[in-house]
Amino acid sequence: MKWRFENPISIILTIIQPLIWLLLYGAMAEQSMQNLSGGNYTAFILPGIMMLVTLACCSSGGYLNFIMKSKGSFYRMLIAPVSRSSIVLGQMLEAVLLSLVEMSILLVVSMFLSVRIGTGFTGVLLIIFLIFISAFFMSGLSYAISLCLPNEVIYETIMNLIVLSIFFTSTALFSMNNISGGLKIAIIINPFTHVINCIRSLILGSTIEWQYLLFVIGAFLLLCCGSFILAVRRLKKEMIQ
Structure with missing residues (x-):
């Protein structure tokens, strides 16, 4: 976490693209997509942009392994008297913290765009928790993938493919109502679709759909584990090698 805040440029780089999506794309699509969100398309796409931020932050967290390997600190860490789970958990929580910081920035910006959380303070807390478990799952996956690949170029290529595939096969930018066939199946089996739907209902709705929400939380807790x-x-295999 100290490394992250000593390199604030990494925070800026991961938040620029989502802000562009939120400000420019949201504004341009506002008129043609009014029927999806009661006239505020920015509120409709905000959950998807939050998820894009989360995925980008977690991807950059895995990139840290290659930086540490190039400087030799990764291998010094492996021989340190520290449990492997603590090493992994520390790096995962760093990515989670970055996700929450950037999500807070998005929420503040969205308020100036007339976005309001329909379910109030409880809704805000639930949104934070949903982002937390989403980031925890993705950061663990990114960490494992980074240890399977030989260099950061291949890692960046693969993670971009994963992030874009997750983002565009979800309900981040559109409703699933008019979609059918194989694409609809792909969207349904995408776990991040359901997190986005939960966050969207917390923002646009006035009541909390507890049954669906608890199901999504339970599923993601299993994915996190x-x-x-x-x-x-994967880290233990690095020690063997």
């Missing part, structure tokens, strides 16, 4: 275990196992 899986990605964390995978990341720890």
